[in-house]
Amino acid sequence: xxxxxxxxxxxxxxxxxxxxxxxxxxxxxxxxxxxxxxxxxxxxxxxxxxxxxxxxxxxxxxxxxxxxxxxxxxxxxxxxxxxxxxxxxxxxxxxxxxxxxxxxxxxxxxxxxxxxxxxxxxxxxxxxxxxxxxxxxxxxxxxxxxxxxxxxxxxxxxxxxxxxxx
Amino acid sequence: xxxxxxxxxxxxxxxxxxxxxxxxxxxxxxxxxxxxxxxxxxxxxxxxxxxxxxxxxxxxxxxxxxxxxxxxxxxxxxxxxxxxxxxxxxxxxxxxxxxxxxxxxxxxxxxxxxxxxxxxxxxxxxxxxxxxxxxxxxxxxxxxxxxxxxxxxxxxxxxxxxxxxxxxxxxxxxxxxxxxxxxxxxxxxxxxxxxxxxxxxxxxxxxxxxxxxxxxxxxxxxxxxxxxxxxxxxxxxxxxxxxxxxxxxxxxxxxxxxxxxxxxxxxxxxxxxxxxxxxxxxxxxxxxxxxxxxxxxxxxxxxxxxxxxxxxxxxxxxxxxxxxxxxxxxxxxxxxxxxxxxxxxxxxxxxxxxxxxxxxxxxxxxxxxxxxxxxxxxxxxxxxx
Numbered sequence: 365x366x367x368x369x370x371x372x373x374x375x376x377x378x379x380x381x382x383x384x385x386x387x388x389x390x391x392x393x394x395x396x397x398x399x400x401x402x403x404x405x406x407x408x409x410x411x412x413x414x415x416x417x418x419x420x421x422x423x424x425x426x427x428x429x430x431x432x433x434x435x436x437x438x439x440x441x442x443x444x445x446x447x448x449x450x451x452x453x454x455x456x457x458x459x460x461x462x463x464x465x466x467x468x469x470x471x472x473x474x475x476x477x478x479x480x481x482x483x484x485x486x487x488x489x490x491x492x493x494x495x496x497x498x499x500x501x502x503x504x505x506x507x508x509x510x511x512x513x514x515x516x517x518x519x520x521x522x523x524x525x526x527x528x529x530x
Numbered sequence: 531x532x533x534x535x536x537x538x539x540x541x542x543x544x545x546x547x548x549x550x551x552x553x554x555x556x557x558x559x560x561x562x563x564x565x566x567x568x569x570x571x572x573x574x575x576x577x578x579x580x581x582x583x584x585x586x587x588x589x590x591x592x593x594x595x596x597x598x599x600x601x602x603x604x605x606x607x608x609x610x611x612x613x614x615x616x617x618x619x620x621x622x623x624x625x626x627x628x629x630x631x632x633x634x635x636x637x638x639x640x641x642x643x644x645x646x647x648x649x650x651x652x653x654x655x656x657x658x659x660x661x662x663x664x665x666x667x668x669x670x671x672x673x674x675x676x677x678x679x680x681x682x683x684x685x686x687x688x689x690x691x692x693x694x695x696x697x698x699x700x701x702x703x704x705x706x707x708x709x710x711x712x713x714x715x716x717x718x719x720x721x722x723x724x725x726x727x728x729x730x731x732x733x734x735x736x737x738x739x740x741x742x743x744x745x746x747x748x749x750x751x752x753x754x755x756x757x758x759x760x761x762x763x764x765x766x767x768x769x770x771x772x773x774x775x776x777x778x779x780x781x782x783x784x785x786x787x788x789x790x791x792x793x794x795x796x797x798x799x800x801x802x803x804x805x806x807x808x809x810x811x812x813x814x815x816x817x818x819x820x821x822x823x824x825x826x827x828x829x830x831x832x833x834x835x836x837x838x839x840x841x842x843x844x845x846x847x848x849x850x851x852x853x854x855x856x857x858x859x860x861x862x863x864x865x866x867x868x869x870x871x872x873x874x875x876x877x878x879x880x881x882x883x884x885x886x887x888x889x890x891x892x893x894x895x896x897x898x899x900x901x902x903x904x905x906x907x908x909x910x911x912x913x914x915x
Contacts (some may be wrong), residue, residue, distance in 0.1 A: 366677070368783060369585060370659070371782075371783040371784065372677065372783060372784055372787065373602065373661075373687065373784045374686060374687070375625075375686065375691075375784070376602065376686040376691060376694065376782070376784040377784050377788050378688060378786065379688070379690070379694045379697070380694075380697060380784065380785055380788040380789075381791075382715075382765065383697050383698055383701050384695075384697070384701075384759075384788065384789070384792065385792075387701045387705070387759055387763065388756060388759045389753055390702065390705055391579060391705065391708055391709075391758070391759050392755040392759075393754065394705070394708075394709040394712060395669040395704075395705070395709050395711065395712045396708070396712075396754060396755045396758050396759075397706030397712075397731060398712035398713075398716070399708065399715065399730075400733075400737070400751075400754060401718070402712070402715035402716075402720055403720075403733070403734065403737075404720070404728070406720045409720065420603045462612050472694055472790065476824060495884070500862075512545060
């Protein structure tokens with residue numbers, strides 16, 4: 365112990381304390397503070413960068429999801445539109461068909477009515493002519509009968525042949 | 531290019547591992563040659579100058595070399611030639627307070643061989659403890675019969691010794707490295723560059739693994755400067771001790787004492803109510819026990835930094851002694867097998883010493899942080915005890 369105490373040197377102690385305390389103060393000002401600040405700043409920077417990268421990723425994901433959703437909606441809308449168009453087309457065709465049928469029916473009806481009326485008119489005409497002709501024939505026959513028998517027969521035959529030609 | 535591709539840590543570790551080998555080997559080879567030649571010379575001569583007995587054989591020369599290495603010295607010598615007495619190094623300023631200020635160069639002592647005169651007073655460096663004593667003109671040192679220590683008057687010694695130069699060097703190196711590291715951040719957009727860059731992970735480690743867990747998120751910032759400075763200071767001086775410079779600063783009791791003293795001061799000056807409450811009036815134990823515990827806890831205040839001081843000092847001191855003794859064995863064996871064995875052993879020990887250098891710096895910082903943490907801890911008695 366005495367040997368240890370004897371090793372203690374006050375002058376050296378003085379210099380050591382002086383140099384060491386000076387070193388601490390100088391290093392604190394010129395080294396440790398800037399170094400630790402820089403390191404802290406850098407760590408904060410890295411932390412922030414990571415955070416913002418994560419945020420960007422999240423945003424990107426949201427954006428992508430949005431896009432997906434919008435795309436989906438557009439697709440759905442397109443499908444709906446197509447479906448509507450198809451329905452409309454079918455309806456129009458069906459409508460047109462019905463209309464045409466109705467029209468046709470109407471025209472047929474009209475035609476039938478016209479034909480009937482024409483037919484009736486023709487029949488009336490025919491009846492009139494037949495009766496006139498019959499009367500004419502009968503008149504001539506009666507006239508010939510009175511004069512010539514042969515001539516009458518010939519006349520009848522001739523008239524009958526005329527009628528067939530007619 | 532291959533080296534550049536390796537991890538930086540590996541390169542640094544390899545470099546550091548090689549340093550002490552180169553260093554101690556060189557130094558010892560020099561002195562060994564000298565020792566061998568000189569031992570013959572001394573034997574032939576049969577006497578030498580100076581009042582104290584200098585070692586003559588290789589064994590005691592190595593012992594003397596080792597025991598002088600671990601002490602502080604008043605000049606900075608890298609190696610010396612015993613035969614001519616020539617020494618390569620440089621003298622350091624001596625500053626003494628002895629009834630007035632005495633300033634002169636340590637060259638006056640001629641490496642402890644001569645008596646230096648200043649303002650009419652005579653001083654001599656005692657060979658055994660490397661300290662300066664006031665003597666008469668012939669340089670007589672009288673030893674106390676009982677203790678064996680010199681009884682001469684010791685002036686107050688403010689000399690710039692080898693250790694002061696070393697800590698100054700370490701301080702300047704740290705200032706340069708870390709201020710350049712600090713500047714590189716602003717220059718390089720927040721990313722470290724330059725030679726200080728390799729220390730950034732260590733700085734972060736001290737913050738994240740030592741300061742925050744021990745002191746707490748709220749208050750650790752107040753202690754960061756001290757913890758970082760003390761870690762690198764101890765680490766650099768430990769590593770310096772393994773280089774050829776022959777420095778032994780952290781193996782010097784005064785240095786470790788002052789470091790521990792600062793930890794002691796900071797701990798107790800920043801301590802809060804809870805800390806003192808736990809020392810003098812321990813909560814949660816019966817009243818008679820509190821009276822018994824108080825002196826023990828009070829003693830603990832001093833034992834904690836004392837253990838810091840002794841731990842660092844003893845580890846580094848012992849490491850230097852063991853390493854140098856084993857290197858010295860090479861020159862005692864002087865055979866292929868023995869010398870190469872001790873070379874291998876000293877190689878392994880050098881690597882171990884590098885580990886110890888880092889470990890002791892870590893432990894010192896870690897325990898300081900622990901003590902600071904206990905001083906500022908906020909206790910919740912209702913829940914805790």
